[in-house]
Amino acid sequence: MVATYKDIRRLTGLSLATISKYYNGGNVLGPNRELIEEAAAGLDYQVNNVARGLRSRRSMTIGVVLDQLNSTFNTTIVSRVEERLREAGYGTIICDARQDAHSQAEVVRFLIGKMVDGIVVVPVGDDTSFLKPARHRDVPVVAIDRLMPGTDSVVIDxxxxIASAVQLLTDSGHTTIGLLAGPDTTYTMRERRAGFRDAVRARTGLLPRVELLTPEEVSIEGGYAGLRRLIHLSAPPTAVVCANYGLTLGASIAQNELGSDLRPALVGFDNLELARLIRPRPTLVTQPIDKLALEAAELLLQRLNGEGPDEPVTIILDTTLMVGHESTYQLKPRVRMQR
Amino acid sequence: MVATYKDIRRLTGLSLATISKYYNGGNVLGPNRELIEEAAAGLDYQVNNVARGLRSRRSMTIGVVLDQLNSTFNTTIVSRVEERLREAGYGTIICDARQDAHSQAEVVRFLIGKMVDGIVVVPVGDDTSFLKPARHRDVPVVAIDRLMPGTDSVVIDxxxxIASAVQLLTDSGHTTIGLLAGPDTTYTMRERRAGFRDAVRARTGLLPRVELLTPEEVSIEGGYAGLRRLIHLSAPPTAVVCANYGLTLGASIAQNELGSDLRPALVGFDNLELARLIRPRPTLVTQPIDKLALEAAELLLQRLNGEGPDEPVTIILDTTLMVGHESTYQLKPRVRMQR
DNA sequence: AGTGGCCTTCGAAACGTTTCGCCAAAGGGG
DNA sequence: CCCCTTTGGCGAAACGTTTCGAAGGCCACT
Structure with missing residues (x-):
């Protein structure tokens, strides 16, 4: 049988109230502290957090809802958030929504039923209605990577x-640049495409042609097909920017299959492991993923303590352009044209 | 204020016992069912799992302890285990032990304090004492990837x-094969090295020379350094087997930097994403990770229901050899020797 | 009509904590 | 030396469920 306060009371003669006080950092006299510690050690006692949660109305548990788990971005998020919250005594219940908005909503209900004290979410899409059960119960929510109106959010700029990638390419002499990005249905892709359009106009004076930024499926396959589509345009780009990790990976695979004189310059997004594997060393826009996670964790902890401003907070972090080997971004002489 | 059974009682006139019965699938008359459903909908009622857990002594929560989160293997495990257990109503608390045995022990205590009903663990090392708090409270534990004496385990053969990799290589004409594996301090590496030794002897009649299977650090760096060490031996292997994903990745990077005539044949371990990126298509030993996770989840669910045999269960799954492009495993003419 | 058995419902007592209000003893200032 | 405040401790009442034993209603069978 597992020990409870009652067993400690039996061994120490103290009241439940005093024992509770001890376990919650209240004032207890030295000799009594020792009595409790001794009894607890003998009993292998451990506080029952379920009972505690019932009475105190804090389960000391938070939920993390991910659009998918299988990405370096998301595992890093989980790992960091979990680490920080465990320090603060919170358990982290993880839920993979498998890219499905419906199951995302289901998962939030599930978590609310589990009485989580807060939620961190990397949302599937734009619709925020799936958070209603949380709002209704005043469970604080922090969104990562996607800006959610009315919700605390931690995002990158x-x-x-994208502008930093475009700048590197235009500075290297490129004038026709393609973008591999997903459809405008998610905040992230919308922003990245808009950023691309603005940056190209600012640097070349012209808006990019529509076929240079047609949406692709956001996946490795999408990146592969997208790069091939771009290089087969009648006026192909001399450089391509990828707006996400999967697209970068797919585009890199397509690159590998091309002769080196046909390869456009390529600026990818976000994966460091990739960078270690590919030669020549690729040029990448990298997100401060650890920081994104830590900021989200801190923000949530604030909310859990009832702190922070009344209105929703948005934290925007900067990315870094990791410039790779020259050949990955410089304008190549157009061999075919010289023939 | 959040609704409780008492609110439903107020609206329906039924007793708490009946309402409880309704929510636990007991027999409740049709009209009463409807009354409850109506009231619950109006109140946006949701069962409080914390209170339920206190009384029923099941928190409907399990813990997953990982040696690290940042690997495809582990994220797949988590994702699948979580999916299956959520179907059964369990929440999954995740804990990353960051490769540290001490923090692994701490994490188990933490989970026990959170009153988890069961634990899935991908252990850091061989020592099983960190599971003591769980055993002491009869919390079932299922280990994945590492065989733990006295504990239900799901592992691969x-x-x-490794023997399948060795066989492919010897069949292709190789007689000197190197192994990149970690130290014998973990079950997995011990088994893989032993398997290598046995297979080489069975196929060539000789034990491999010690310098062909010296332990490396289990990491990308270790794989990189290890491959370079092997090819600089006075009698270098013509083929190398990698015993783990990180080692494979590192060895691939080292491969990429070599002239194609110097590259040994390479059989890697376990990563499919890698396989999509690298050309020529690599040869890999792949684990049935999904199955590993599902078997573990099912086993744990059995234990949670008090089912299954009295003695610990060990489930052993087979791997598949994914044969890549010929050039990755065939014996090359020794160019240097012919000069 | 009486008896036995099932089905449904009920009240009340848990489960293991926290918290509230109260009390006694100790400490400090005038 | 008295009064006031602070400190440490206590009993009892929650928190929102589940579960146990009992009881009432209904039906079928003698």
Missing amino acids: NRAA | NRAA
């Missing part, structure tokens, strides 16, 4: 991120 | 896995 997507426009500046 | 490590010896056969």
Whole structure:
């Protein structure tokens, strides 16, 4: 049988109230502290957090809802958020929504039923209605990577991120640049495409042609097909920017299959492991994923303590352009044209 | 204020016992069912799992302890285990032990304090004492990937896995084969090295020389350094087997930097994403990760229902050899020797 | 009509904590 | 030396469920 306060009371003669006080950092006299510690050690006692949660109305548990788990971005988020929250005594219940808005809504209900004290979410899409059960119960929510109106959010400066890639390419002499990005149905892709359009206009004076930024499926396959589509245009781009990790990976695969004189310059997004594997070393826009996670964790902890401003907070972090080997971004002489 | 049974009682006139019965699938008359459903909908009622857990002594929560989160293997495990257990109503608390045995022990205590009903663990090392708090409270534990004496375990047939790689290589004409594996301090590496040794002897009649299977650090760096060490031996292997994903990745990077005539044949371990990126298509031993996770989840669910045999269960799954492009495993003419 | 058995419902007592209000003893200032 | 405040401790009442034993209603069978 597992020990409870009652067993400690039996061994120490103290009241439940005093024992509770001890376990909650209240004032207890030295000799009594020792009595409790001794009894607890003998009993292998451990506080029952379920009972505690019932009475105190804090389960000391938070939920993390991910659009998918299988990405370096998301595992890093989980890992960091979990680490920080466990320090603060919170358990982290993880839920993978498998890219499905419906199951995302279901998962939020599930978590609310589990009485989580807060939620961190990397949302599937734009619709925020799935958070209603949380709002209704005043469970604080922090969104990562996607800006959610009315919700605390931690995001990167997507426009500046893409602009930094475009700038490197135009500085290297490129005038026709393609973008591999997903459809405008998610905040992230919308921002990145808009950032691309603005940056190209600012640097070349012209808006990019529509076929240079047609949406692709956001996946490795999408990146592969997208790059091939771009290089087969009648006026192909001399450089391509990828707006996400999967697209970068797919585009890199397509690159590998091309002769080196046909390869456009390529600026990818976000994956460091990739960078270690590919030679020549690729040029990448990298997100401060750890920081994104930590900021989200801190923000949530604030909310859990009832702190922070009344209105929703938005934290915007900067990205870094990791410049790779020259050949990955410089304008190549157009061999075919010289023939 | 959040609704409780008492609110439903107020609206329906039924007793708490009946309402409880309704929510636990007991027999309740049709009209009363409807009354409850109506009231619950109006109140946006949701069962409080914390209170339920206190009384029923099941928190409907399990813990997953990982040696690290940042690997495809582990994220797949988590994702599948979580999916299956959520179907059964369990929440999954995740804990990353960051490769540290001490923090792994701490994490188990933490989970026990959170009153988890069961634990899935991908252990850091061999020592099983960190599970003591769980055993002491009869919390069932299922280990994945590492065989733990006295604990239900789901593992792959490590010896056969490596043997299949060795067989392909010897069949292709190789007689000197190197192994990149970690130290014998973990079950997995011990088995894979033993499997290698046995398979080489069975196929060539000789034990491999020690310098062909010296332990490396289990990491990308270790794989990189290890491959370079092997090819600089006075009698270098013509083929190398990698016993783990990180080692494979590192070895691939080292491969990429070599002239194609110097590259040994390479059989890697376990990563499919890698396989999509690298050309020529690599040869890999792949684990049935999904199945590993599902078997573990089912086993744990059995234990949670008090089912299954009295003694610990060990489930051993087979791996598959994914044969890549010929050039990755065939014996090359030794160019240097012919000069 | 009486008896036995099932089905449904009920009241009340848990489950293991926290918290509220109260009390006694100790400490400090005038 | 008295009064006031602070400190440490206590009993009892929650928190929102589940569960146990009992009881009432209904039906079928003698």
